Amino acid sequence: MFSKHKPDSVPADHTVPPPTSPKSTTQADVPRDKAGRSAIIGAQTSIKGSVIGEEELVIDGQIVGTVEFKNNSVSIGKAGRVEGDIYAQTLDVAGHVEGRLIASHKISIHHTAYIVGTIITPCLVLEDGAVFQGSIDMDAENEALLSAFEGEIGKTTPHHAQDREDAVDDFDEADATTPPTEEDIYHEDKP
Numbered sequence: 001m002f003s004k005h006k007p008d009s010v011p012a013d014h015t016v017p018p019p020t021s022p023k024s025t026t027q028a029d030v031p032r033d034k035a036g037r038s039a040i041i042g043a044q045t046s047i048k049g050s051v052i053g054e055e056e057l058v059i060d061g062q063i064v065g066t067v068e069f070k071n072n073s074v075s076i077g078k079a080g081r082v083e084g085d086i087y088a089q090t091l092d093v094a095g096h097v098e099g100r101l102i103a104s105h106k107i108s109i110h111h112t113a114y115i116v117g118t119i120i121t122p123c124l125v126l127e128d129g130a131v132f133q134g135s136i137d138m139d140a141e142n143e144a145l146l147s148a149f150e151g152e153i154g155k156t157t158p159h160h161a162q163d164r165e166d167a168v169d170d171f172d173e174a175d176a177t178t179p180p181t182e183e184d185i186y187h188e189d190k191p
Helices: 143-149 158-170 173-177 182-186
Strands: 039-041 046-048 057-059 062-064 067-076 081-083 086-093 096-109 114-120 124-126 131-137
Touching: 067 081, 067 096, 096 143
Parallel strands: 039 057, 046 062, 057 067, 062 081, 067 086, 081 096, 086 096, 096 114, 096 124, 114 131
Antiparallel strands: none
């Protein structure tokens, strides 16, 4: 009924690779550009002034100034420190930041992060244990967010916010208490 098969013998020159170890969070999770590279500001590097680029950025050193990588990801490692505003599509923070963090897509704050300032993004992940002092604004139509990214956030534009304000201004309180009549529902404007 049950047959026992002897496993085929393995050739002597056959080697079995060791099990893969989990990736470290340093270089393995570094965001990459289309060519597989990212800009890295090393732990022994200090920059004073604006840093602007069109590729992924990893900060393990210190920057005093504005960081603008609006179409890409910026990652701040545990040893990284930024004193100034940061603009990115996605922002991943494990280090120290003093300033505004503005991301058009998402900001992730890890448990090792220490942040003093303002976070402006439509999506925020804040791990338990992170230290944060400041304010958070997650309105996708925030004026600072829209002006920083010039309407690149989804399909939102400053006009949408104005349309909503106009609709509120045109609202008549009597309309809220009076149910619409059949004529109101089926009324068509004719030229």
